[in-house]
Amino acid sequence: SDRRWPWIVLVPRKPGAREIEHLAPPDRAELLEEIVAAGAVVRAIGAALGRPVEKLNVAALGNRVAQLHVHVVGRRADDAAWPDPVWGVTGGEAYEPEQLALAQAAALPALAGLRRR
Numbered sequence: 001s002d003r004r005w006p007w008i009v010l011v012p013r014k015p016g017a018r019e020i021e022h023l024a025p026p027d028r029a030e031l032l033e034e035i036v037a038a039g040a041v042v043r044a045i046g047a048a049l050g051r052p053v054e055k056l057n058v059a060a061l062g063n064r065v066a067q068l069h070v071h072v073v074g075r076r077a078d079d080a081a082w083p084d085p086v087w088g089v090t091g092g093e094a095y096e097p098e099q100l101a102l103a104q105a106a107a108l109p110a111l112a113g114l115r116r117r
Helices: 025-048 097-113
Strands: 007-010 055-059 070-075
Touching: 007 025, 025 055, 025 070, 025 097
Parallel strands: none
Antiparallel strands: 007 070, 055 070
16 A cells, blocks of 8 residues: 555456456446445545545556456545556555554445445
């Protein structure tokens, strides 16, 4: 994790799925709903840390890890990478213990929107 960006990675439990097109239509619809719910979690974390999210970036990259996964990243015009992508930005910053506790406390209620499959 990197405290510069509230960030969630969703990994559909579909072995061998590498692309969204590999999901059946109902699973694709479910993934979209989970992306929206993850966005609410990311926004809750940003707000709790005093850095409200201005824009959500959603990406299904698979250049290094082939398994289908979707990144949901909170962005701000004053973040360390703006307006460029966060991918490959070096110098990750760890959460301070207090920040991590705030982020976790904000995420837990928001995570209710993500159902376990």
